[in-house]
Amino acid sequence: MPKPLILGYLGVLLFMIGDGVEAGFIAPYMADHGASTDVRAGYVITVYGIAVMLASWFSGALCQVWGPRRVMWTGLAIWAVFDAAYLLFALGTENYPLMLLFYGIRGFGYPLFAFGFLVWITNTAPKARLGTAVGWFYFAFTGGLPTLGSLWSSLTIPSFGRLGTLWSALALILLGGAIALVGARRRPGGDRMAPPEVTTGQSLLNSVSIIWTHPRVLVGCLVRVINTAPEFGMLVYLPRIFSDDIGFGEDKWLQLLAIIYGTNIFFNLIFGVLSDRIGWRTTIAGFGALGCAISVTTLYFVPTWLGADYYWVAVLAGMFYGATLAGFVPISALIPSMAPENKGGSMALLNLGAGGAAFVGPALASLFFPSSARAESP
Template sequence: MDARVVNRSPDVVSPGLLTRERIVARAGFNRWLVPPAALAIHLCIGMSYGLSVFWLPLSRALSVGKPAPATCPEMGLATALVTTTCDWRVSDLVLVFSIGIVMLGLSAALFGGWLERAGPRKAGLVAALAWGGGFLVGALGVYLHQLWLVWLGMGLIGGIGLGLGYISPVSTLVKWFPDRRGMATGMAIMGFGGGAMIGSPLADLLITHFKGPDSAGVWQTLALMGAGYLVVMLCGAFGYRVPPDGWQPEGWTSPAARNRMITSGHVHLSDAHRTPQFWLLWAMLCLNVSAGIGVLALASPMLQEIFGGALIGRPDIGFGQLDAGEKAQVAAIAAGFVGLLSLFNILGRFFWATLSDRIGRKATYATFFALGCVLYGAAPWAAGIGSKALFVLFFCVILSMYGGGFATIPAYLADVFGTRFVGAIHGRLLTAWSTAGVIGPLVVTAIRQAQVDAGVQGAALYGRTLLILAGFLAAGFVANLLVRPLAERWFMADAGAPSDTAAAGPSGSFGIGRGGLTPAAALAWAAVGLPILWGVWITFGKALILFR
């Protein structure tokens, strides 16, 4: 037996409800109850994309009801962290998001191995305490006007919850759905994209409700949302179940025998990062995310500066010639564009990941990179001929593939490295996301500024930027081509658990056929589905302004 195999004896320290052995599904359990549990957690932590809704109200927290803002122009960062007399700057508040994304990558990488040993329920519990608790600490920081507490709560602690919450369902879902790996992970990771779609309008409503003559309404909103996230994520964590060792869907046979890109073995966590395949997949995710997140960072100004007055029926004037009222109209249309991109980002996570079950993960990523190159290259052409419809369409497809990359990569990892440690391997791979979160916005903003300094305006302003992003995807296409099946020497001789193709252990439907849509499953799906539909409705309503 491989000496590195994790000790699978019962955990005698943790409470019984949290042990991995306690959450092994019994006969009759419906596997379709697991995706809603994962969605419950991802819909909560996905609010990390919507934190910007708090920055403007917080930048005026001390000025509510006063004739002038409490600004301190000479204030340094060290002073900003502890001041109680000066309003915070938006630039200082935005760092909360950066801290959170960095902590997402670090915590996912550091605690992925522990997650595999402890099980998804324990990891989900810690994620709930960190994410919900981070909001509560942030609320205290806002109440006391201590920026360091906001950084600590919503950035550092919340970022740990982000990382653990993000990877907690991956290993569980690919084991429950070996026949539909892409679809299963796509459903969960779609929730992460949809978290802000629900959380942002909810936060707006709560801030408006709590706002008063002497309060911005933010600390109350953070406290209520933090408590709500804690409860919802705990429900998700306690909804997790893992299949019995060796379980496989009734009548299903592994495609490993007919597809060399899908393995029936398992690579140990300590070996995965030593393979060239891991770093090729790391590069693919980093390049795909860098290109997509670069567009998201500049989506609103890009549409405004390229089309200018054409957005409001005045194609004869550029953005710089618009008056204040016209710029406000153009900004509202650009906000609709951002909302539409977010919607395609979410839907793409499910669509592309599900499609990958049919055409394969390698072919799906090849599509992302090849089609992305074409669309990035064609976008300046669409801008040049003044076609807003084509320009918007191109970027909607691009953002769908950006989201699809996130959702497809866990299934790709399971195909290449096996399912035994896929959650932990996925956690380490997410450092590519943290890296891309720096590279993408940095590259596109630097290129844009260079163009502005050179006096470039209108459609030409972003042409070079888009071509460089197309170059990112071309490099990703090459990396994907180089991914090959792993050599036998990388696989564990005995993983301590049967492989995907093993016949040992229980088998059965666990929700296939007649057991699929039970009342419990319908209720669980309604609990997560109705908020998603509400978010889609709100987002679609805002996006309609593009077509008026």
């Protein structure tokens, strides 16, 4: 871990805990409070995913001309303002159009904050330790979303209810943002990265032109979409399936979600260090791609077949998925190394892949909700 950025890592962890508080229950909660159906709730999350996708792309390009520090401040402000508007005027009044508007705009917040910090890391960490530094970032990122966020909600919902828990998330966001940005305010690497003559528009164009100047970066972007789409898609449909259809209940589902990503955060560190030794590509292809192909299938089908009496099997399947998902961690070290003269552009495209998964996953889940409902109806 780069020592000058320790408070930044801590701040990102707290910020992402706040962002992850809602992960295990927001889709069914919106369905019951204004969205009317799981499908319409899925549409809200899909709009949110589009915003995440765009902000993820903007984060790398904007870091070039604004600097990571300013990009992070912008993300924090967007999240805080539009989350308050969402809770007060959308969920509070069960207004579906305002859910689409405010929740959607809020989606620009966390990618600017979190991925802005990731660019900061890649801008300062030595190449020989970059895989480890990125592993620590995903330890903080996944430690919050959805690991400790889900655990937090499982503890606070019985006392404060779901709406009160959502308000507590805003407090965590503000605390994490303050620690990261105030604590790292004088640290190197947080200022403008591009030459003075480069404009914001040119930086955004550079993040697109890298597609044909370095086509392998585009491949990395597509891999990033594919590897993370199941993570976001399952947060739309698995809450109903695991809580209601299988019969685990909401408490056990939230605990399972925390276990999945609790496993993931430790393997983020393991694969970050291991990848610096055995190679970034080897780790991604073997542990990430092949491992996830097996584990994501196991996570859905095995608990569905065995039922509520075999919760421990679901836990093992979840731990397997969380571990293999960490195999993709080195991609954030590999892709910038393919275009060392344009790290901001390569990170912009890579972050676009991460954000694209937040759109593709919920969109696919929403697409298949109607057909699955018809198949299950008598």
